[in-house]
Amino acid sequence: MTSTTSAPNSTAERLRAEHGPALTLGDDCDLPDDLRVEIDHGAHLTIGDRVSIRRGSTIQVNRGATVAIGADVAIGEHTFISAMAGIRIGDGAALSNMCDLHDHNHRPRTLAKVPTSQLVPWASGFEVAPIVIEPGAILSNKVTVTAGIRIGANTLVGANAVVSHSIAPDTVAVGVPATTRRTFDGAPAPREDHRTLTVGFFGTSIMEHLEAHNAQMTTQANLPAIGSKVTVEAWRRRGWVHRLTLSLRAAWPHVALDVRNHGEGGATSRDIAGIVEGDRATTGTDYDLAFLGCGINDVWRRFQNRMSEAVDLDEYTRHIDAMLTRLGGYTRTVIVVSETPFGPVEHERVVAVWGFGGAAGQAGRAGVRLQKHQDPAVGSEEPAPDLDRLELLRGGAGVEGEVVSGAGGAKGAGPVQDGGGDREAVLQQG
Numbered sequence: 543m544t545s546t547t548s549a550p551n552s553t554a555e556r557l558r559a560e561h562g563p564a565l566t567l568g569d570d571c572d573l574p575d576d577l578r579v580e581i582d583h584g585a586h587l588t589i590g591d592r593v594s595i596r597r598g599s600t601i602q603v604n605r606g607a608t609v610a611i612g613a614d615v616a617i618g619e620h621t622f623i624s625a626m627a628g629i630r631i632g633d634g635a636a637l638s639n640m641c642d643l644h645d646h647n648h649r650p651r652t653l654a655k656v657p658t659s660q661l662v663p664w665a666s667g668f669e670v671a672p673i674v675i676e677p678g679a680i681l682s683n684k685v686t687v688t689a690g691i692r693i694g695a696n697t698l699v700g701a702n703a704v705v706s707h708s709i710a711p712d713t714v715a716v717g718v719p720a721t722t723r724r725t726f727d728g729a730p731a732p733r734e735d736h737r738t739l740t741v742g743f744f745g746t747s748i749m750e751h752l753e754a755h756n757a758q759m760t761t762q763a764n765l766p767a768i769g770s771k772v773t774v775e776a777w778r779r780r781g782w783v784h785r786l787t788l789s790l791r792a793a794w795p796h797v798a799l800d801v802r803n804h805g806e807g808g809a810t811s812r813d814i815a816g817i818v819e820g821d822r823a824t825t826g827t828d829y830d831l832a833f834l835g836c837g838i839n840d841v842w843r844r845f846q847n848r849m850s851e852a853v854d855l856d857e858y859t860r861h862i863d864a865m866l867t868r869l870g871g872y873t874r875t876v877i878v879v880s881e882t883p884f885g886p887v888e889h890e891r892v893v894a895v896w897g898f899g900g901a902a903g904q905a906g907r908a909g910v911r912l913q914k915h916q917d918p919a920v921g922s923e924e925p926a927p928d929l930d931r932l933e934l935l936r937g938g939a940g941v942e943g944e945v946v947s948g949a950g951g952a953k954g955a956g957p958v959q960d961g962g963g964d965r966e967a968v969l970q971q972g
Contacts, residue, residue, distance in 0.1 A: 553577055561587070568593065568613065582607075585625075590615065590633070599623075607645075612677065617641075627670045632677035632695070633732065642686045646670045676711065678731040685720075696728035710794070738798040740827060742873075743783050744814055744865070745835035749805030751781025779803050783833075802827070810843065810853045811836040811861035818865050822872070829873040834865060835880070 553573040557565055564581045568591035576597055581587055582605040590613035598620040603609050607625040611617075612632045618639035623629060626646040631637070646668040649655050655666040671690030675681070679693045682701040693699065694711030703720040712728030715721060743749045754774040758764055766772050787801045804817050814836045821827065840853035853861070862878075869876050 565589075571595075574599070577601075587611075593617070596621075596639070618683075625673075626668060627689075628672040629675075630672070631675045632679065634678045635675050636680045637675075638681060638683045638685070638701075640684045641681050642684075643673055643675075644687075645673045645689045647689050676731075676733070678729070695731040695733055696726075708794075708797075738800050739830045740800045741787075741802070742821070742827070742829045742832040743801075743803045743805055743835075744818055744821075744832065744869075745805045745879075746809045746814075746839055747805065747807035748781070748838070749783050749803060749833070749835055750807055751779055751783065751805070752777045752807070753780045779805075808839060809836070810839045810851065811858050811865075812840075812853055815861040815865050818868055822868065827872075829869070830875070832869050832873045832876050834862075834869065834876060834878050836862065836865075 553575055554567055554571060557573075557577075557579055558567060561579065561581050564586055565579070566586070566588040568589055570592045571589060572592075572594040574595060574597040577595055578600040579587065580600070580602045582603060584606045585603040586608050587601060587603050588608075588610040590611055592613055593611055593615045595617040596619040599617055600622050601609060602622075602624040604624070604626045608628045609623060609625045610628075610630045612630075612635065614634045615631055616636045617623075618637060618641065620639060621637050621641045621643075623643045624645070629643055629645055637643075648663070649666040649669055651666045658665075669689060673687055673689065674692040675687075676693060676695040676697070678696040679699075680697070681687070681693075681699045682703070684702045685699050685705065686703070687693070687705045690708075691705050692708040693705065694709055694713060696711055697709050697713045697715065699705060699709070699720055700714070700716030702718070703716055704718045705715070706719040709715045709720065709722065710725070711733065713725050714723045716723055755776045755778045756772045756774060758766055758772055783801075783803050783805070787799065790797075790799055802821075804821060806813065806817060809817070814834075818834075837858060840858050843849070843852035866876060866878075
């Protein structure tokens with residue numbers, strides 16, 4: 543890594559001489575004599591026109607990374623900017639004194655990450671993701687910005703804040719971690735093109751959750767009379783997927799969500815595996831987040847004596863492994879969720895088999911940790927299940943887990959673990 547040293551010419555001339563084509567430097571910049579710039583091989587730094595940087599600051603661009611500072615940006619004293627992927631500071635933004643921007647974080651020193659127990663700080667590697675400071679944003683004294691963060695246009699971040707989650711435009715945020723205190727009508731400023739997070743749901747009718755719709759049923763001034771009939775005008779997807787989508791959009795209004803619900807009523811793991819494969823073949827969609835829920839119909843078909851449609855534990859395991867492998871290749875994060883137990887539950891033995899008894903033994907053999915999670919049973923007109931047949935639930939159809947898998951080439955805006963196929967599972971009682 544090259545670094546600047548004192549030179550008789552102006553700072554701009556010195557930087558151009560030291561870094562050549564690795565540096566693009568605009569006109570009329572105000573740069574201190576002690577500005578330290580480090581640019582690795584294959585990296586690039588752009589500083590726009592009329593940029594002002596105060597004394598004691600450092601800009602570090604590691605191998606293959608980029609730092610782009612827009613026009614009319616002001617950077618205060620003793621600010622540190624370090625990139626392993628990319629940092630972009632929009633036009634007219636301001637970083638006050640002693641701000642710190644790092645687009646990378648140390649990984650924990652786990653045995654998997656440091657199998658040789660090498661005692662050097664970088665042995666476990668880094669998690670890396672770009673930082674974007676949009677035009678007109680202001681960071682007050684001693685603000686820290688961590689990897690994968692986007693701070694919106696015109697946003698003001700209060701002194702000493704640690705920004706570990708992205709902040710919407712036209713917002714005042716303070717604290718550790720930085721949280722929104724208020725929003726305002728922002729002055730005109732160029733707005734960045736916000737990327738879209740793509741979320742997929744693959745499961746049964748519990749994800750699909752079709753509801754019949756007729757406009758008259760929701761028009762208070764024209765409700766149908768008791769005993770009258772209405773026509774189903776459309777089917778709408780509702781349920782927990784719909785509520786989760788609304789909650790995400792309310793919590794992060796500056797993030798566009800492309801939600802694709804592939805839930806299908808009556809689907810077994812055999813059917814869902816076909817849906818996952820067909821979706822990839824026909825759309826080629828890369829997902830930032832995918833929810834996978836299957837297993838309940840595998841078991842229920844056996845209860846209903848529909849043996850040709852039932853799926854036993856071995857086949858279920860093959861399907862779930864195949865789907866996780868396939869989705870893991872083009873999805874940043876895959877979450878496996880349980881599906882609600884149903885059917886009239888009138889005996890404690892049913893609860894015992896659905897509960898810790900069945901899940902704990904399986905989880906212990908699998909070497910995963912079990913967390914208590916209660917989920918109330920939902921009534922059904924189906925006959926009560928045969929208790930002898932409930933043994934299949936011990937194999938995994940009645941538990942839920944969270945699976946996080948690395949995906950080469952998948953898109954996303956958060957910190958990326960360069961972990962390849964590392965996968966962690968947390969089973970929860972369903």
